[in-house]
Every structure is written in C-alpha cells, then in structure tokens.
Amino acid sequence: MLSRTDLRGRVPSPAQLRAVLPRAEVDVDAVLHRVRPMVEAVAERGVDAVLEFTERFDGVRPASVRVPAAELTRALAELDPVVRAALEETISRTRLVHADQRRTDTTTQVVPGGTVTERWVPVARVGLYAPGGLAVYPSSVIMNVVPAQTAGVESLVVCSPPQADFDGLPHPTILAAAELLGVTEVWAVGGAQAVALLAHGGTDVDGAELAPVDLVTGPGNIYVTAAKRLLRGLIGIDSEAGPTEIAVLADATADPVHVAADLISQAEHDPLAASVLVTTSEELADAVDVELVRLVAATKHVERIRTALSGPQSGTVLVSDLDTGLKVVDAYAAEHLEIQTADASAVAARVRAAGAIFVGAHSPVSLGDYCAGSNHVLPTGGCARHSSGLSVQTFLRGIHVVDYSADALREVADKVVALADAEDLPAHGQAVTARFREATA
Incomplete structure (x- = not known):
C-alpha cells in the first residue's frame, strides 16, 4: 500500500531530499481564478453574495449568517454527556498549556534616560475558522479559541459551514464547543466566502452588523487557503494550510501495529493526507x-x-541509520512527527523541523489532536522548517516603545547623523539636530 524510497547507503543533500520525499501536491494558484470572483463579489455585495455561494456549494441557505444565541445554548443542552466531558477535558488541558505561553512586557535601559519597552498587545478582533467538510471538528474550535482568549483578544467570531442536515446551522457539536468556551458570535458560513466576509464584513439579513476582523486563523480546504492568500494584507493569516501529514521515525524496536494505526489515523482525514514512515528497519x-x-x-x-x-x-x-533518518525528517518537516525508537526522548531532542513531536510508544498524534494540551493547528507542506503552529503568540503583536530624554538623544546624535549621511538621508539626521538648535536658540 505504501510506496518505498530506499536511501540506504547514501546521505542525500537537503535539496535532493526535497526532490525525492513523498509530498502532497496542492496547487493553490490553480484555483485562484475561481476564488477571486467570489472574494470580489463578497466585497461588493456582502451577505447577499455569501448566501448565494453558500446555497450553491453547501446546498442550504441559512436564515441569517449569525447563529442565534439560543441555538448555541440548545446545542450544548442536547450534547451527548460523554462528548461534553471529553470537550471539557480538552479545554482544560489546552488552557493549562497555553497559559504558560503568555508574554510579559520587558523594558531595557539602553543608556541612562533611554529605554526601549516591548509591549505585547492582542489583536483586536479575530475570525476563527472551523472546517465542516468530510468531518466535523469541534476540537479545532478549541484549538483556535483557547490561545486567542489566553492572549486577551476581546472580540472573536467562529465561522463554520452551515449544514443542510441541521437547518442551515453549523454542526451542533461546533455550536456546543463554542458555548462551552464562552464564544457568543458564531457565523454559519464556510469556504472562501467565509474568509471574504471575515475580511470585509457586512450586514446580516436582519440588519445586524457583521464586523470585519483583523486576523483569520484555522485550517480549511484549498479554496479557504486561496481566499487567505488573496486577502492577506487586508487581514493577517496564520498560514496557508495544506492536507494533514504524519511522519513516523522508527527503528526495529517500534511496534508495527502502533505505527500502522498512526499512519491510518491521519490518512482518515482526507484522500490527500500524507502518511510517511522513515525507518532503519526493512523488517x-x-x-x-x-x-x-x-x-x-x-x-x-x-x-x-x-x-x-x-x-x-x-x-x-x-x-541506513538514525542520523540519516533525522536528516530525512528535518528535510520533510512534518506537521506531526512521531519518534518510535529506542531512547525516543534523546532522538526527539535532535529534531529541528516539525510542527509537533510525539515521543515514544504512548504519545500518538491522536492524543495531540484532542487531549494532550498542545495545539493541533500546525504548519504543513514543509513549512515547519520556518514556521510554528498556532499559539498565544499568534494573537499578539510586539510593539517597541522608545523613550529617550534630551540628554540621551544628544549623546547619540552624532551617530544618527553619521548613519543618515552614509545612507544619503540627511533629513533623518536633521530631525535630530533640529531639536538642539531649538534648545539653544
């Protein structure tokens, strides 16, 4: 069922590894021509365009975009108690981990009278996308909402596609998760039109304002990704998410049942999902x-x-060996990387590129999907070489606050002038010296 690439006896370069390793081919550019008119239509016609696209693609036309508060309450009241308990445990563990990610302001005294403070300020309003295609993901509601709330975001909206089976509302488990988290604003909209409405805002069917957001996070299909690409700049985005991935680095000590079950678990998401085994053992x-x-x-x-x-x-x-295996998994930079080897902790400590690392026989990716406390919104497509998963930091902006006295500025004025002249920007230097001319005039 799995194709094989045999690298034994050689150590390919990073460039060679990128060329030979399995990878999902997702061409976002190929759908931009279909998504661009949708984004433009939502910008021009707002909710009317959104509802037309929703009816065409989701087979249902919601009575309104914003889900009534009573529906959130009802969804939670009718939720299976076993599922509710699982969601509550996931929320608790995720909050525990993300609470330790909070940033504190720091002030550095550069010179007497001269300080630079880095302030951490939450994004004002964010849109959090929870997919609803081949599967329903209340866990993704948790993974998006918890770090945003922990960061101090004051205004957030959860978007999830309306379901024909539920009278044009998002899946009730999505609504129940939002209610558990204290989210009061949920929109019944999905796909590219959801991202466009989050970016531009609009007026709902009943005349209520649907305020635009500053940042959109959360995974989606290729059309969601294309809309993110087109709207990036007007809004911030977390990433351009591709199909899910798992890589397992294993040696002869690994249990083949565990490895197979874990590869299957991610393949279950999507026909384009990637499951890769890197091993020193042909057996x-x-x-x-x-x-x-x-x-x-x-x-x-x-x-x-x-x-x-x-x-x-x-x-x-x-x-041939684990050293080469580590080079392979670093080049692959999987969204999820399992280490199933002897001394797995030591091997995991040597990994330099992965969205999340799962160590040993009892830390499967499924645990991270739900109840580990970690975040499951992670970089795909090799982006873990340079990017991180969703965290409290995603929803914060670092702002430098510069506070210099006259004496502190005078002390460094000649250096500013010298650098300004070196860059042929003399007005930069004059903006400093003008202050002291005025003082002595």
Whole structure:
C-alpha cells in the first residue's frame, strides 16, 4: 500500500531530499481564478453574495449568517454527556498549556534616560475558522479559541459551514464547543466566502452588523487557503494550510501495529493526507505493510484511507541509520512527527523541523489532536522548517516603545547623523539636530 524510497547507503543533500520525499501536491494558484470572483463579489455585495455561494456549494441557505444565541445554548443542552466531558477535558488541558505561553512586557535601559519597552498587545478582533467538510471538528474550535482568549483578544467570531442536515446551522457539536468556551458570535458560513466576509464584513439579513476582523486563523480546504492568500494584507493569516501529514521515525524496536494505526489515523482525514514512515528497519517496514492491509480493511472510511496511503504523498523511506533518518525528517518537516525508537526522548531532542513531536510508544498524534494540551493547528507542506503552529503568540503583536530624554538623544546624535549621511538621508539626521538648535536658540 505504501510506496518505498530506499536511501540506504547514501546521505542525500537537503535539496535532493526535497526532490525525492513523498509530498502532497496542492496547487493553490490553480484555483485562484475561481476564488477571486467570489472574494470580489463578497466585497461588493456582502451577505447577499455569501448566501448565494453558500446555497450553491453547501446546498442550504441559512436564515441569517449569525447563529442565534439560543441555538448555541440548545446545542450544548442536547450534547451527548460523554462528548461534553471529553470537550471539557480538552479545554482544560489546552488552557493549562497555553497559559504558560503568555508574554510579559520587558523594558531595557539602553543608556541612562533611554529605554526601549516591548509591549505585547492582542489583536483586536479575530475570525476563527472551523472546517465542516468530510468531518466535523469541534476540537479545532478549541484549538483556535483557547490561545486567542489566553492572549486577551476581546472580540472573536467562529465561522463554520452551515449544514443542510441541521437547518442551515453549523454542526451542533461546533455550536456546543463554542458555548462551552464562552464564544457568543458564531457565523454559519464556510469556504472562501467565509474568509471574504471575515475580511470585509457586512450586514446580516436582519440588519445586524457583521464586523470585519483583523486576523483569520484555522485550517480549511484549498479554496479557504486561496481566499487567505488573496486577502492577506487586508487581514493577517496564520498560514496557508495544506492536507494533514504524519511522519513516523522508527527503528526495529517500534511496534508495527502502533505505527500502522498512526499512519491510518491521519490518512482518515482526507484522500490527500500524507502518511510517511522513515525507518532503519526493512523488517519493520514489511510488518507495517502487513498491518496496514489488515487494519485498513476494518476502518469506517476505507476508500478515503486507501487513497491517501497509496497516493504519491505517502510512502516508506528506508535509511541506513538514525542520523540519516533525522536528516530525512528535518528535510520533510512534518506537521506531526512521531519518534518510535529506542531512547525516543534523546532522538526527539535532535529534531529541528516539525510542527509537533510525539515521543515514544504512548504519545500518538491522536492524543495531540484532542487531549494532550498542545495545539493541533500546525504548519504543513514543509513549512515547519520556518514556521510554528498556532499559539498565544499568534494573537499578539510586539510593539517597541522608545523613550529617550534630551540628554540621551544628544549623546547619540552624532551617530544618527553619521548613519543618515552614509545612507544619503540627511533629513533623518536633521530631525535630530533640529531639536538642539531649538534648545539653544
């Protein structure tokens, strides 16, 4: 089911690894021509355009964009108590982890009378997207809302696609999660039109204002990603999310049942999901293949999983040793990376590129998806080489506050003038010296 790439006996360069490693091919540019008219229509016609696109793509026309508060209350009241308890535990653990990410202002005295303070200020209003396509993701509501609330964001809106099965409302579990978190503003809108409405705002069917946001976070399909790309600048975005990924770095000590089950767990998301095994053991690779055949047949979403595992984005990479394996996983920079080796903690400490690392036999990616306390909104497509997952920091802006006295400015004035003259920007220097001419006049 998994294709194989045999790198034993060689250590490819990073450039060579990028060329040979399995990777989902997602061409956002290819859909921009379809998304751009939608974004422009929402900018021009607001909610009318949104509802037209929603009816076309989701097969339902909500009575209004904003979900009535009573529906949030009802969704929580009718939620399965077992699911509610699981959501509450996830919220508790996620809040615990993210509370330790809070930033504090720092002031540096550069010279007597001269200070620079870095202030951390939350984004004023954010839009948090919770997908609703092949699956429903109340966990994504938690992963977006908790860090935003922890950062101190005062105004936030959760967007999720309306469902024909629920009278044009988002899935009730999404609504229940929002209610548990204290979110009062939920919009029944998904896809590219959701991002466009978040960016431009509008007027709801009942005349209520739908205020635009400053930042949009949360994963979505390729059309959501394309809209983010088109609107970046007018709004901030967290990332251009692609299909989910798991990589497992394993040696002969790994349990093939564990490895196979974890590869399947991510393949379950999407036919384009990537599941990659990097191993020093051909025997393990063979055993994982056997377990995949057995386990996939027993899953609910058989065809989706088989398509993902047999696609070009998934595969097994054989390496000679763990040093090479680490080079491979760093080049791949997986959204989720599991370490299933002897002395897994030491191996994990050597990883330099991953969205999140799951250490040892008892830290599966599924734990991080829900109840580890970590955030599951993570960089995909190799972006973990340079970017981080969603966190409290995503919703904060660092602002430098410069406060110099006259004496402190006078002390460095000649240096400012020298650098200004060196850059042929003499007015920069004159803006400093003018202050002292005025003082002596």
